[in-house]
Structures are given as structure tokens and as C-alpha cells.
Amino acid sequence: MYLSVNWLKDWLKLPKDLTAEKLAHDLTMSTVEVEEVIDQAASLAGVLVGKIKEIAPHPDADRLQVCQVDLGSRVDQIVCGGSNLSKGMLVAVATVGSKVKWHGEGELVTLEKVKIRGIESHGMIAAASEIGLNNLFPAKSDKEILDLTDLSLKVGADLSQALQLNDFIIDIDNKSINHRPDLWGQYGLAREVAAIYRLTLADYQVAPLKEADEMKLKVSVKDKDKCFRYLGLVIKNVKVEPSPLWLKNRLQAVGLRPINNIVDVTNYIMYELGQPMHAFDARMIEGPEIQVVSAKKGEKFITLDGTKRRLNENCLMIADSKKYVAVAGIMGGQNSEISSDTETVILESANFLASNIRRSSGFLALRSESSARFEKSLDPVLAELAIRKAAELILSLNDEAYVASRLQDINYNPFKEINLEVPETLINSRFGVEIPTKEIKDILTRLQFQVEYKNQTFFIKVPTFRATKDISIPEDIVEEVARIYGYDNIKSSLPAVFLQAPHTDVAHQVLKDLKFWMSLFQGYSEAYTYPFTNLPWVEKLHLSLNDHVKVKNTISLDQAYLNLSLLPNLLAKAEENFRFFDNIKIFEIDRTFDKKHKSVYHTDPSKKKYLPLQDKHFAGLEVSVDTGQATFLRIKGLWESLADYFGIKLSFEKNENVFSSLVYDIKTQDVTLGQFGLLKNDLFNSGPSKVQVAWWSVNFSVLVKYINQNMIYTPLPKFPSMQRDLAIVVAEDILWEDLMKEIIKISPLLVNLEPFDVFTGHGVPEGKKSIAFHLEFRSTDKTLESADVELIMKQILAVLNKKFDSQLR
Amino acid sequence: MEVKLQNLKNTILKELAEIKDSQLLADLKNKYLGRKGELNEILKALKDLSDLEKPRIGKLANEIKQELAEVFAQAESAFNPNKQTNFNFDASLPGTKKEIGHLNPSTIVQYEIEEAFLAMGFAVYDGPQLESDYYNFTALNIPADHPARDTQDTFWLEGDNLLRTHTSNLQVRMLEKYGAPFRGIFPGRVFRYESTDASHDHTFYQLEGLMVDKNINIGNLIATMRTLLSSVFKREVDVRLRPGFFPFVEPAFEMDIKCLVCGGQGCSVCKQSGWVELMPCGMVHPKVLEAGGLDPKVYSGFAFGLGLTRMAMMKYRIDDIRLLQSGDLRFLKQF
Missing domain, CATH: 3.30.70.380 (Ferrodoxin-fold anticodon-binding domain)
Known part of the structure; x- marks a missing residue:
């Protein structure tokens, strides 16, 4: 989300000494996270309006031409390959020292005086994309340079001045306004800025609407649980053409591509108020009648972007009496979009159930500026303000246009007025420092809460634009006060607590000990592998896929099933490492997931269901060019010394399995903890080398229970042996x-x-x-x-x- | 007897002079000075001497015994096989190293950080990675269709479970189990369903912290984190809070740390701002306390989520996150 500082000035008188950087910093500290500040003029520094005086062919290059360009105070010679060069043309000249993006791509490059095929060239005649103006001036081909002739600009002027591109743009991280539906428009941000600097925010002005009865627009909402408000209005006699420069510039500032004076107005309103709108070509709307209905599963619809989409029963649709014309709140339909010969438009301004927009746009895999806003839960009050403002703007851009219908308004606004009682002690105790009552009241008032203070309690009425989900409990008010008061003003002090007996987790302690012992004493390295099992090795080890927990929403086989054993991934890693090492000793300790058994972890407090078993396993392997006997006996020895070190009585019992030439069960007190063994030679891909692979896999969660935590000493022998x-x-x-x-x-x-x-x-x-x-x-x-x-x-x-x-x- | 002793002494000294190796020396010592040796045999007769002679002969016998012991000690030292003086190898060759294994750098960083928390009375707790929707989302005030679920793309599993998207899944589990006051950290592996590149992996490590008690406030959070981070980074650090949003804390913060590279002056690491984003944190949301069975009117607390993987990458300047999970020994053997 981009914030335009110029746009803010519509409602705020910003302090003279307030720089964009300072504003960005203060917004970051009180409201939202700022990614960067863009200085429009700075990014166009050294780019001037030039007039081509002469054009001559380049003597050594067919596609290049040598231009003499008038820059007011001087005439520069520039070599250019533009396909649309002509004498007398007004162009954007990036002079020596200015920064451009070659062909609109990659990093910015600073221009120098160069010779191109032997001819001196002072800077370049820029294409729109090379100076970041491709939204304002879309090019028909990538050979085309920016033609400014129609704008009759002053030759030699700074382009940023000439085009009034002198704005500072503050790029706000969208993640930081996910919870603030009110901040998805410039006016909402202006409200924050006013609160931070104690400025007066001008009311949002809308001209009175002159309704008419010439056309009757019928609006009906069939699914009021999903559509909270729908306003429609018919405007006749519009002339679709490009928007004026001021409007284009505002759209340019917030990163939008101007399209035409109707669509641009709806986009402008979306960026001003945060309220998405839509305009239909009335010719394509039967009736004219608008219905808001849910789609049926399997139906298809072609959206504005030309994509045919399959719908489901969650998708809320805008329809006329015969067909769908838009996916509500997400994207309009191709069948009713504004075209150059549109004369009558139907404006839509609505409010939809946020969760359904989110779910539908997820289902359709279609995210738009509109859905991004609706899914934050917008204030239905905005919808009316938006449509009135849009009508005003469209009329102001089209001399002949007029409102031809009544403003239709179907209103099922479900949001109740929110009144909170917030004890002053709650605010102060969360802060840990006392804030004067007056200050708290002032901050909340600046944020447009209505506040009364009685009996050490604030009685607060939440404004509608904050009442759709953002503010609902007293703790939310604590945050409002705290962030404007300034987190820097909080006195920090360590908590005063009562001493408690420490919680000791034996398993955690043993695990740490085991990791160090494995690496420092046994020379093993600790591999981390993914939780998703390696299917080729699952097959080689004859593990049953039915015992593995399946991942539902992935398509890749690399992420299809969770580890039942750590061995498949470790073996795969060993094979990868074998290219570089002929002796490999790796281990891993982490959870594995066993679909057929239950864990001790309940799924919710009712404790009726339990999650699948997910014990920690301890597995490892050694790949060696040594003999099978030596390799095997080293693993056996590792387990013997582990038993000694951790004080656990282990016994090894011969067993067998399909993937090993030799297997022993590792047991303690008749409990089988796991196995170790020697892998069958032909399973491991070691190229031409002959290797032995000895492995072990043990349930660590069970093993740890048998570790002797109470070791006592044995007296030294009295007699010699x-x-x-x-x-x-x-x-x-x-x-x-x-x-x-x-x-x-x-x-x-x-x-x-x-x-x-x-x-x-x-x-x-x-x-x-x-x-x-x-x-x-x-x-x-x-x-x-x-x-x-x-x-x-x-x-x-x-x-x-x-x-x-x-x-x- | 006196003569016998003197004769024995002379015999021994004579034989000793001809001894050529340590084994014969040991035999000789055993023959004469051993428990059943000749000297002891002679000394047995001491008890038969008159009271007048006993002290004198006894003294003499002891002197001889001591003298012989010294002579033997000298001879033994001469034959000591360890008495090698010749020194004819190349000491400039590289030393013989014992091969040791290597811990994953993420493990090393995790244990370092745990130490700091343990010293402040935070215990380490562990819990499931395969988690229910309830503990990963709903109990944390993230109901179905909440947009916050978008930022945590989830691996969904059969049986309506999931791979936990954060270590916060343990907040409510631990409060349910241990109640308040509570002070703990939960380090562990978390998962996000997203495509991987040098700075994103679908599997990574976090360290969640949770403290719940009576009268815990924002100032406590700042002071605790400043102290802990100073211990982790082994120098005084400064932190600041700014607004953030996480449904399970209210207020929610992003905690920044004053740039450790430039000390806050501004450099390329902190993008000239003097501060580096470190972790999300906040005061535990009343709904989370309630889900954990606590009365939010009585208890309050703070929670934070440290990116362990990011800390490891920062510490060792690892520029590709995927190396941590690669199992590649060329990488692991560096730690």
C-alpha cells in the first residue's frame, strides 16, 4: 500500500519542517511498518524535457540515429534507437549523471558520456519504462521512446516539474495493516497522521447527489449473510477517454496504471477511502437489474482478465436478470466491462462478508486489490460515501454526464455499535507507568473515539471504521493509547516475581548431552532433514506408506508423506554426500510421525481425540570403505559405549529385515528401543566404489525413560584380581x-x-x-x-x- | 648377624654392578629385598638377640636396608625404559588430530540462547510438531478464515491436522498443563507451505517465549528482552518497540534491536535506520489466557518469537537458508 504525501495534503496541513523520512519513521513507530520512501523528483533528477531539432542516420549503425536535442539552455547530441523518433518531437532526455533502468529492467544505472559506434552521445532519449513512467505512459512496443509532444511542455524543464511528479511516496508493508481495514485508503492514513501530530483533519467532503427517475435500477440481495450492503447508481452520457494529468499522477503515485476516466475514478476512490468499487457498462446489464446471488458449484464465468473460472457455491456473484456480470468483491466480468464507446455506466459500491471473500478468492486463486480490502472487513458506512464521491468525480470529468437513477441502497449492516468500558488501571498496569488521564482522553479523541471519563473508567464509543473487527476489547484500547503515547516513553523494569522451583526436562537435557556426545566423542555430524520422507528409500526399506501421515495440500512427491522413520532421508543425504566423502558419519534426532498410533497430545481441551504418535527418534549411519564386520562392529560399539555413558542396560538380540544383511534389536528390560544393522550392499548407490553402510534407528522418547538418573558408585575392590x-x-x-x-x-x-x-x-x-x-x-x-x-x-x-x-x- | 648383614650387602652390591637390564634388576630386588627375600630372613632373627644388642643391630639393619633401597632406586632409574633421550623424528609434521563430528549450526545457536534464558528462570519446554488446528490457530485467537492464516501458509495433513506454522502452538498447551505463574521457552522446528529460495525454506526453527504472572506489563517485556539479548549477544544491547500485529497478543509489537554493526549510526546492515528488526512480541491476548484456563483479570503476560534459523544465519553469515537442512557435510564440517 502506497501513501502519497501530496494526497494527504487534501485534508491536512502538514508541518513545514516535516520531511517524508520523518513521517515514515513516525508512522513506523506508531502505526504501520514502512518499507521505503520514494522521492519522485529525485528518481527523475537530471531528466529534462527536450525537443528534437535534427535527426541524421548513424554512419555505422542501421538502427541508430543521431539526434540534436534542444534542452533550452543548450543543444546536446544523442544517439538513439527509438522507432518513433521525429523532428520537432518533445522527449524525455536523461542527461549525463541521471539514473535509468536499461530497457526498464534490472538495477538503476548512472549515465555517462559515451561514444556509440564512434559517435559521441550525451545521455539518452528515454523510453517510459526506463524512467519508471510506464504506468503513466504505456508504450506500444519496447522500441518506442516516450513521446511528450501532446503535453506541450516547456523545453529544458525538469521532467518531474513539468509533469508535476513532485510527490513523496511512502511504501507501507501490507502485512502491517492486515488488521486495519481503515488504513487501506489515503483518508484513513491521513486520520492516523493527524492523530500522531495533533493536526486537524478536514472532513471528507462530498457534493450532494442529484438523483433522477429517468432510469429505474432494480437491486436485490438474495444472500444477505454474504452481502451486507449494496449501492447502485446509473450515470448517463459519459464520454470514455483518458483521465486528466492530476488524476493520472495520483494513480501513478500509488502504483496504478491509468485506464480511462471511469475506471480510474473507481480506482481513485478505492485508494482514497479504501472502498473498492465497480463500474458496469449499462448496455450489458439486462433490466437494468442487479442481483447478488451465490453461484452453483461447477458453473463457469469469464473475469475481466479473460480467464475462464470454475465457481463453487461459496462464490458470491453479481448478476443481472439473466447472467453473472461479476464475482462479488473480487473481479468484474469480461461481459460488462467499460469500453471506449460506453455511454451509460452502473456504479457499484458494496460491502461483503470478509471471510467469504477470502475463501472465494482462495478457491479461485484470484487475489485483487478489491479482494485484499474486502477480506479485511470493511466498514459498510464507507460504501455510501464512496459511491457519492465517485458520482461527483465522474460528473466533474464529463461535462455532459448526469445521474439518471435514484441511489439504490440495500443495507443489512450487521455491525453493532461498540461501547467499551476501560478501567484506567488496566491501561496504567499494562504500561507499568501512569499516563495522565487527560493525555489518555486526548489520544483517544484524536483517534476519533468518543470518550467519557467517570469513576476512573473510560467509557468509549468506537468509531464505525474501527468497529468491524479491529477494536473489540479493552486491551485493544491499551494498544491505541500506547502506540500514540509512544513505546519509547515506557519505563522498562524487570518483572518482580516469586522464586519457583525450576522445571527440569530430563529428555531435553539428555538430548543435548547425546548430541554433544555423538559429535565430540563419536565423530558424527548432525544432519537436519525435512519432515517429509524420501519415497525412493521408503520403498527400498519396505516401509508401508499406509503407516505414513499424508500431506493433503501439496502436489510435490517430495512433500507427500511425513517421516515415519528418519532413515530414508538420512540414507538419501548419505548418497548425496558420497560424491565428496568416502567416509560418512551422520545422525539426526527429531520427531517422526506414526499414523497408526496415538500420541499423548490431545487435539483440543475436550481431550476426546489425540494426535498421531510423534516420538523423537535417534537415527544415524556410517558409510565406510572398511569391511562389513569392522563397520558393523563400530556401530555396535557405539551402542555399547552409549549404554555405558548414559547408564542404561542394553541387550542386543538378533533379528532380521528385508533391507539389511544383519540386524539386531536394541532392547532394555524387554522393551525394544530400535535396531541397528548392516544395509544390504546393493541398495546404496555408491557408484563404482564398494562401501558398507551400517545404520541404527531408535525411539529416543522411549530410550530416555530407561536412562539411569540415579547412578551410585561401586566400592573399589578390596582384593587384587x-x-x-x-x-x-x-x-x-x-x-x-x-x-x-x-x-x-x-x-x-x-x-x-x-x-x-x-x-x-x-x-x-x-x-x-x-x-x-x-x-x-x-x-x-x-x-x-x-x-x-x-x-x-x-x-x-x-x-x-x-x-x-x-x-x- | 652383623657379619651376615654386611656380607649380604656386599653380595648385593656386587651382583647389582653386573646387572644389564630392568627385568634382572627386578628379580634381584625381589630375591634380596622382597617380602620373602634374604634380608627379611636375616631380620627375622632379630627377635632372638639380647636386649642389649637389639637396638644396635636393629639400627644397623635399618641403615643397610635403607642404603640398599636407595641403590636399587638409582639402578631402577638408570634402567627406566622411559628414559629415552634420542629425538629423531620430524616434530614439524602436523599434529595428530582426533576426528570430531559437528553439530548443526542451528543446534549450537539454540543451546547458546537457551543458556541465557535458563539463567533468567525460563525453562525449556517441548511439544508436538504435528498439531491440531485448535492449538495452532483457534486457541490463539486465529479463527477459520482469519487473514492472519494467509501469512502462515500451512501444510495440511490427513485427519484435519497440520504441521505447526509456529512454536506458538505450545502457548495454550503449556498454560493448560502448568497454569500460572509460567516462564518458559519453546525452541523447535516449524513449517510453512511456501516455495524455497536462498532466504526462504518451508522448514525452519523458532524459539517462542512465554511469561505469565500477576502484574506483568510492557515495561517488563522490554527490560526482560534487553537483558536476555545482552546475554545472548554478550554485550549491552538496546531495543525498541513499534506496533505490529499478531492475533494472539494485544498490544502487538515488533521488537527492533539497535544495529550491532554500526551501533545505531546507520549502515548497510540496518539500511541506514540504526535498527534491525528482530522479533515479534506482545502482551498475551486475553482470549489466549482464557483458552489456557487463566483469568485475564488476574493474570497478564508477554510472549515473543525469536527466529532461531535467522539468528544462526546472522551469526555465521550463512547466505543460503537451505544449507541448514541440506545435510551436506561440506557445510556441516565447518561448525
Whole structure:
């Protein structure tokens, strides 16, 4: 939304020393967010009105011409490629040092004196788009330069002066006025400026309307829940032609393209009052009769922009007795638009249910200046003001035109008068500082609230233009006072609070600890991936899509389903990284989404429904050029040391799945927390290299519950231990796990058992392997003698020999 | 006995002189000075001596024992395998580094900021990312068809749920669960259905803060944020409020921070204004307090939403937001 400072001056006497920058700053601090200030004259600095005196062909370029251009005080030579150059033509000359956009695109460029194919050229003869005037002067082709001949301007004058383009434009961020329907027009902004600077705001003047009975316009609203007000008026004898310069300039200032003196008036009113309007060519309206009705699903309608649109039952339509002529509040129809031979127009000024405009324009994928305003919930009072002002303007631009009907007004305004009782203490306690009563009253009065003060309470009547949704509770009044009083005037002080026991979130603490442990100790890097799963990997991992939560409103397969597991994305990331790294260690901890199970989170306070399970998962993988055994054992080791570090008793139980050559369940107290394993080799795309991918995926939310938070120390041993090593030869398929189970059964004195060497080959018979391991013995009540240990060692050898047919090496 | 002791001493010294390695030295020490060694054997006979001789011989025995201990200590030190003096490698080679992993920069920044809040008594809370319409919108005074929903384009999910568009979804959940007084932050991942480019991603991180108590006012919000931000940025910062609009706070503010690059003088970072937009905030809307089961006549509070992703980008001058979610090790290994 653009604010024109010149336009403001219609109703305000601005202080002489008020610069546009200061105004922009003060608006930002009290009302809206300003993006930038545009100085029209500055952007046209150095652009002069010139008259072409002579034209000669360029000796070395077919499409260029060499012009002698009269600039009043001098004559400059300029090389130009414009297709419409002629002798005596008035043109816009961007002199050396001025800024232009080459061919209307890209950044601004400062002009220098140059030689073009050997001929000196002082600046350029500009096309409208090159100096930002393409709205005012649309070009028929991009070769065309701006022709000012018809405007009979003074040769040598600054173009900005000659065209009266001396405005300052304040660009306001639309997001910051979403909640302020009253600020979508210049007059509403003038009201704010008046309040900020304590200026007198002139009333909005409208000339009396001379109604007539020559034509009868019938208006009916069939759907009063969606249309709160509809005003219609017929004006005859208009002559459609370009608008005068002052009107074009105002439209130029707010970024609109002038079209003709009818459409421009409706746009002008929209930007002045914030009230969108529409003008129909009365020839195309049967009756003339206007009906406001809801469309039927599946019906089609061609809007002004020439697009055929499919409607639904929410779309509110403007119709005559036979057909639709506009989508209410969004866009007019092609079948009834103003054309150059229009003589009779029907003006529309209406008010529609904001939410329905929003919903319909969303459904139609059609956002317009009009819908942007209606969906903010406009004040129905504005509609009448707007149509009266529009009639006045159209008549003033068309000498022959006259009002040919009565002003039809169907009014179902649902907005009630809002009266608020605001205790003075509420305002002061929210501020934390006392504002004088008089000051509060003054601020509210400046904002056009009606205020009475009794018993330390303000009794406030909200003006209609703020009463459609913006102001409804006492806290809204606090904001009004605060922003005008100035947030800078608030004294800041730290809150005084009672000490409370801190809330501790063990899971959060463990998660942080785990992340640092993974990166600092385990050498893993933390990847963040999207919440949307990777479908190719979902397929490779044989995860069921039925268990995944589906995204409803996306079309891209990359965003179709939420992660059920973190692995698909991590595997995809690993493949991407493999181009640059042959050893990859990444992990991620975040929520996954499980459609088939419920979480503890209720959907609303009734607690009847619960959201899908969304536990945090902890997954990771290592891609390595090492052997499968080494890679696998590193992941297993990671889980063993994690168990040690976090004080959690884990056991690993062999399992299987379709995508892994080896899988173990990670369990604690009979609860399965997750798995780790070795990916089947052919699933991972590593180009010509042979790699191993070991992975894990664990439910962190469950894991964290089993972490020992009460670790206590074990007293140091009182007696020394005895160590022995043993090497045996057994059949190759015997597992260490099985040997271990037998050995530890033999004696309670065995406190530690650890393999340190496994090998086959040289010195070991075919089909056999050698396993060497450390044994440590200790008693809690005496120092062991060698004889004690030798006895146990003999038993161990005997048992191993019996059960596994082992031989001592 | 005296002679025995002297002989033993001489034998030991003689044998010691011929010792060539540490193992033999240890054996020798064990043989003579060990618990069952020869010296102890001789000393066992001390108890049989007359009371007259006991003190003298005892003293002598101790002296010899001590002398021998010293000699052995000397010999041991001579044979110490760690006593390497030759130094023949290239110390100018690069040091041997242990490979460490890397946290996502967003994680690093999140934990840094959490520290500052924890010190001010704000605890960290967590909640769902897959959220209901109620907690993400309705409970926050954003009913269906509210235009504010436009600025937060939403990923809608089957079952009428959605991916939360902001961490504000936890405001009402936490008030329902913990009541007042409440002081907490909710860092986490949020989602907007929009197309991505170098400065927009559909997935990013926020850190929401909420404080509710009796008599909380706008001045408290300013002072708390100034203190917290000074701690986050590790220097004194200045902040200012200006009007903003968010349906779940009233009044609503945009909080600007005085430009840390130019100190408010005006530079390219702050677009010559001296201030940089930092975060939306405001006083908790009475409807939000009510939704959380609190009486807005008794309690008031403030809420704010810090852009964690933006903070990380500012800190490390990351110019493409998508890198944060890329999992690209060339990027991650820098942190």
C-alpha cells in the first residue's frame, strides 16, 4: 500500500519542517511498518524535457540515429534507437549523471558520456519504462521512446516539474495493516497522521447527489449473510477517454496504471477511502437489474482478465436478470466491462462478508486489490460515501454526464455499535507507568473515539471504521493509547516475581548431552532433514506408506508423506554426500510421525481425540570403505559405549529385515528401543566404489525413560584380581556369544571376559578359527591363589571342549 | 648377624654392578629385598638377640636396608625404559588430530540462547510438531478464515491436522498443563507451505517465549528482552518497540534491536535506520489466557518469537537458508 504525501495534503496541513523520512519513521513507530520512501523528483533528477531539432542516420549503425536535442539552455547530441523518433518531437532526455533502468529492467544505472559506434552521445532519449513512467505512459512496443509532444511542455524543464511528479511516496508493508481495514485508503492514513501530530483533519467532503427517475435500477440481495450492503447508481452520457494529468499522477503515485476516466475514478476512490468499487457498462446489464446471488458449484464465468473460472457455491456473484456480470468483491466480468464507446455506466459500491471473500478468492486463486480490502472487513458506512464521491468525480470529468437513477441502497449492516468500558488501571498496569488521564482522553479523541471519563473508567464509543473487527476489547484500547503515547516513553523494569522451583526436562537435557556426545566423542555430524520422507528409500526399506501421515495440500512427491522413520532421508543425504566423502558419519534426532498410533497430545481441551504418535527418534549411519564386520562392529560399539555413558542396560538380540544383511534389536528390560544393522550392499548407490553402510534407528522418547538418573558408585575392590589369557580353536561357525554364555556360568569369580583376537588361516586348520580372550578373576573375600584360578581354567577348558569341541592353542 | 648383614650387602652390591637390564634388576630386588627375600630372613632373627644388642643391630639393619633401597632406586632409574633421550623424528609434521563430528549450526545457536534464558528462570519446554488446528490457530485467537492464516501458509495433513506454522502452538498447551505463574521457552522446528529460495525454506526453527504472572506489563517485556539479548549477544544491547500485529497478543509489537554493526549510526546492515528488526512480541491476548484456563483479570503476560534459523544465519553469515537442512557435510564440517 502506497501513501502519497501530496494526497494527504487534501485534508491536512502538514508541518513545514516535516520531511517524508520523518513521517515514515513516525508512522513506523506508531502505526504501520514502512518499507521505503520514494522521492519522485529525485528518481527523475537530471531528466529534462527536450525537443528534437535534427535527426541524421548513424554512419555505422542501421538502427541508430543521431539526434540534436534542444534542452533550452543548450543543444546536446544523442544517439538513439527509438522507432518513433521525429523532428520537432518533445522527449524525455536523461542527461549525463541521471539514473535509468536499461530497457526498464534490472538495477538503476548512472549515465555517462559515451561514444556509440564512434559517435559521441550525451545521455539518452528515454523510453517510459526506463524512467519508471510506464504506468503513466504505456508504450506500444519496447522500441518506442516516450513521446511528450501532446503535453506541450516547456523545453529544458525538469521532467518531474513539468509533469508535476513532485510527490513523496511512502511504501507501507501490507502485512502491517492486515488488521486495519481503515488504513487501506489515503483518508484513513491521513486520520492516523493527524492523530500522531495533533493536526486537524478536514472532513471528507462530498457534493450532494442529484438523483433522477429517468432510469429505474432494480437491486436485490438474495444472500444477505454474504452481502451486507449494496449501492447502485446509473450515470448517463459519459464520454470514455483518458483521465486528466492530476488524476493520472495520483494513480501513478500509488502504483496504478491509468485506464480511462471511469475506471480510474473507481480506482481513485478505492485508494482514497479504501472502498473498492465497480463500474458496469449499462448496455450489458439486462433490466437494468442487479442481483447478488451465490453461484452453483461447477458453473463457469469469464473475469475481466479473460480467464475462464470454475465457481463453487461459496462464490458470491453479481448478476443481472439473466447472467453473472461479476464475482462479488473480487473481479468484474469480461461481459460488462467499460469500453471506449460506453455511454451509460452502473456504479457499484458494496460491502461483503470478509471471510467469504477470502475463501472465494482462495478457491479461485484470484487475489485483487478489491479482494485484499474486502477480506479485511470493511466498514459498510464507507460504501455510501464512496459511491457519492465517485458520482461527483465522474460528473466533474464529463461535462455532459448526469445521474439518471435514484441511489439504490440495500443495507443489512450487521455491525453493532461498540461501547467499551476501560478501567484506567488496566491501561496504567499494562504500561507499568501512569499516563495522565487527560493525555489518555486526548489520544483517544484524536483517534476519533468518543470518550467519557467517570469513576476512573473510560467509557468509549468506537468509531464505525474501527468497529468491524479491529477494536473489540479493552486491551485493544491499551494498544491505541500506547502506540500514540509512544513505546519509547515506557519505563522498562524487570518483572518482580516469586522464586519457583525450576522445571527440569530430563529428555531435553539428555538430548543435548547425546548430541554433544555423538559429535565430540563419536565423530558424527548432525544432519537436519525435512519432515517429509524420501519415497525412493521408503520403498527400498519396505516401509508401508499406509503407516505414513499424508500431506493433503501439496502436489510435490517430495512433500507427500511425513517421516515415519528418519532413515530414508538420512540414507538419501548419505548418497548425496558420497560424491565428496568416502567416509560418512551422520545422525539426526527429531520427531517422526506414526499414523497408526496415538500420541499423548490431545487435539483440543475436550481431550476426546489425540494426535498421531510423534516420538523423537535417534537415527544415524556410517558409510565406510572398511569391511562389513569392522563397520558393523563400530556401530555396535557405539551402542555399547552409549549404554555405558548414559547408564542404561542394553541387550542386543538378533533379528532380521528385508533391507539389511544383519540386524539386531536394541532392547532394555524387554522393551525394544530400535535396531541397528548392516544395509544390504546393493541398495546404496555408491557408484563404482564398494562401501558398507551400517545404520541404527531408535525411539529416543522411549530410550530416555530407561536412562539411569540415579547412578551410585561401586566400592573399589578390596582384593587384587588375577588375569589369565586363553586361546582356543573352534569351528568357524561358533559364535563368541555362545562361548561367553557357557564360560560365565562356570564361576562367579570370573569378573571380566573379553576377546582380543580372532583369526583364521595360517596355523589354524581349515574350517576352524582361533579365539583368544582375557579372563579376570576376583573374589570379594580373599586374595585368590594361583591354584584357585588354575582349577577354574581347567573347568572352562573342559566345558568348552565338551560343548564346542574346542582345542587349546 | 652383623657379619651376615654386611656380607649380604656386599653380595648385593656386587651382583647389582653386573646387572644389564630392568627385568634382572627386578628379580634381584625381589630375591634380596622382597617380602620373602634374604634380608627379611636375616631380620627375622632379630627377635632372638639380647636386649642389649637389639637396638644396635636393629639400627644397623635399618641403615643397610635403607642404603640398599636407595641403590636399587638409582639402578631402577638408570634402567627406566622411559628414559629415552634420542629425538629423531620430524616434530614439524602436523599434529595428530582426533576426528570430531559437528553439530548443526542451528543446534549450537539454540543451546547458546537457551543458556541465557535458563539463567533468567525460563525453562525449556517441548511439544508436538504435528498439531491440531485448535492449538495452532483457534486457541490463539486465529479463527477459520482469519487473514492472519494467509501469512502462515500451512501444510495440511490427513485427519484435519497440520504441521505447526509456529512454536506458538505450545502457548495454550503449556498454560493448560502448568497454569500460572509460567516462564518458559519453546525452541523447535516449524513449517510453512511456501516455495524455497536462498532466504526462504518451508522448514525452519523458532524459539517462542512465554511469561505469565500477576502484574506483568510492557515495561517488563522490554527490560526482560534487553537483558536476555545482552546475554545472548554478550554485550549491552538496546531495543525498541513499534506496533505490529499478531492475533494472539494485544498490544502487538515488533521488537527492533539497535544495529550491532554500526551501533545505531546507520549502515548497510540496518539500511541506514540504526535498527534491525528482530522479533515479534506482545502482551498475551486475553482470549489466549482464557483458552489456557487463566483469568485475564488476574493474570497478564508477554510472549515473543525469536527466529532461531535467522539468528544462526546472522551469526555465521550463512547466505543460503537451505544449507541448514541440506545435510551436506561440506557445510556441516565447518561448525
